[in-house]
Amino acid sequence: MSESLFDVPAEPTPVTGGAAAASAPLAVRMRPASLDEVVGQAHLLKPNSPLRRLVEGSGAASVILYGPPGTGKTTLASLISHATGRRFEALSALSAGVKEVRAVIESARSAAIHGQQTVLFIDEVHRFSKTQQDALLAAVENRVVLLVAATTENPSFSVVAPLLSRSLILQLQPLSAGDIAAVLRRAIDDERGLGGAVTITDDALELLVQLSAGDARRALTALEVAAESGQEISVEIVEQSLDRAAVRYDRDGDQHYDVISAFIKSVRGSDVDAALHYLARMLVAGEDPRFLARRLLILASEDIGMADPSALQTAVAAAQTVQLIGMPEAQLTLAHATVHLATAPKSNAVTTALGAAMADVRAGKAGLVPAHLRDGHYSGASKLGNAIGYRYAHDNPDGVVSQQYPPDELVGVDYYRPTTHGAEREIATRVDKLRAIIRRRR
Numbered sequence: 001m002s003e004s005l006f007d008v009p010a011e012p013t014p015v016t017g018g019a020a021a022a023s024a025p026l027a028v029r030m031r032p033a034s035l036d037e038v039v040g041q042a043h044l045l046k047p048n049s050p051l052r053r054l055v056e057g058s059g060a061a062s063v064i065l066y067g068p069p070g071t072g073k074t075t076l077a078s079l080i081s082h083a084t085g086r087r088f089e090a091l092s093a094l095s096a097g098v099k100e101v102r103a104v105i106e107s108a109r110s111a112a113i114h115g116q117q118t119v120l121f122i123d124e125v126h127r128f129s130k131t132q133q134d135a136l137l138a139a140v141e142n143r144v145v146l147l148v149a150a151t152t153e154n155p156s157f158s159v160v161a162p163l164l165s166r167s168l169i170l171q172l173q174p175l176s177a178g179d180i181a182a183v184l185r186r187a188i189d190d191e192r193g194l195g196g197a198v199t200i201t202d203d204a205l206e207l208l209v210q211l212s213a214g215d216a217r218r219a220l221t222a223l224e225v226a227a228e229s230g231q232e233i234s235v236e237i238v239e240q241s242l243d244r245a246a247v248r249y250d251r252d253g254d255q256h257y258d259v260i261s262a263f264i265k266s267v268r269g270s271d272v273d274a275a276l277h278y279l280a281r282m283l284v285a286g287e288d289p290r291f292l293a294r295r296l297l298i299l300a301s302e303d304i305g306m307a308d309p310s311a312l313q314t315a316v317a318a319a320q321t322v323q324l325i326g327m328p329e330a331q332l333t334l335a336h337a338t339v340h341l342a343t344a345p346k347s348n349a350v351t352t353a354l355g356a357a358m359a360d361v362r363a364g365k366a367g368l369v370p371a372h373l374r375d376g377h378y379s380g381a382s383k384l385g386n387a388i389g390y391r392y393a394h395d396n397p398d399g400v401v402s403q404q405y406p407p408d409e410l411v412g413v414d415y416y417r418p419t420t421h422g423a424e425r426e427i428a429t430r431v432d433k434l435r436a437i438i439r440r441r442r
Helices: 052-053 073-084 098-113 130-132 137-141 161-165 179-187 202-212 215-227 235-240 254-268 273-284 289-306 310-325 330-343 349-362 424-438
Strands: 062-067 087-092 120-124 145-151 167-171
Touching: 052 062, 052 073, 052 098, 052 167, 062 073, 073 145, 073 254, 087 098, 098 120, 098 130, 098 137, 098 145, 098 179, 130 161, 130 273, 137 145, 137 161, 161 167, 179 202, 179 215, 202 215, 202 235, 215 235, 254 273, 254 289, 254 330, 273 330, 289 310, 289 330, 289 424, 310 330
Parallel strands: 062 145, 062 167, 087 120, 120 145
Antiparallel strands: none
16 A cells, blocks of 8 residues: 555645645645535534634644544644744654754743743654653643644553643544545635635545545545546546556445455454455555554454453554554554454354353253352351351362352353364363362352
8 A cells, every 4th residue: 555645745844824825735735725615523513612712712722633643633733823823833754853842942932021922732642752742741731832732653552641731632533435525526626725726526536535544634635636636527537647556445335344244254264365455455445543443442352252362462462552552553453454354263062051041041040159169258148148168269279169149040051162273272171170070069
């Protein structure tokens, strides 16, 4: 999956209040100049919400804007600065060090003497070291600066606790297909953008929306490349411009369900190559990686279970990695998890065991807990016969003793029936031995 088409320049474009130069990238020229132009994030911009108060100039709390690329973090930082009329300073964690942070803070202190507060925007704040983040604490706490930090990673893991406690955490959501389409249409028509110089077919617009994966900057960059043809933008021109095939995949229609179904069934069926094909198909089409990670988590327990207990660990790690680093890097982690789960031995014994146990409970087979297993940690328990005769497993050299655990009507019922696949082969032998000891009549 090509990255260069959508990469942000190494040095971030300065956030300024005036109109962007005509030579600036389309994504910069189309950055909203007012709150009315912001697309998406309605959950954060409700009347009297903290973010709206900040943008309108009445809020005073520092904020950490957390969300995927291209969802408006830099835009909102710019609007906060312009609406308040405060000084604006911007740092990128990719290039700034402790020295630069302290210099900005000193400049802000000097401005504060003259009654002017500074908005400090820090992009990619998760890349700041602990020392760099600590250097901000006093200035944020004393409101020498109003910090607006942006991150694509979960700040709970990447931002130091003292800075978190001094800031509002606002999570931005990926833009919807409708949001991206609106952004593209505005860019085509608006004088700041393409000024109506090109037209676009509905299919080409839909393709650009799909390829954007909820990232407005990606969508606008792709549009700008396609518009260089000087013709009506068609699917073919988009394909030629981006050097990637159009993926026929409707994220909201039948194709979405068909492809994810084929993906899960391929992993379950141990066809690693088919599984990777369907994974690639969804990734190229811009499927939400969190959705894919959740499906792998479910499959790890449902279709592999104890045949390979490490499969769930891999799936959990993949889900956490998707959350922490985002795309495109997380696509490799999803592939890693897909290969592990597809090649793992399969067993649905855990699924079947739980289903059988729940069916019995629903059928009314939920008798009294045996008296010796009941809670004995209260006055009068012994008079009721509770906890009397309980055998402590650790008193036995093997850690297993003979005694009744289930209610009377379920004695001798086997729910878990291990297969002979993978690790369950050994577990099956162990379960037989354990049952023989536990159910032995004393």
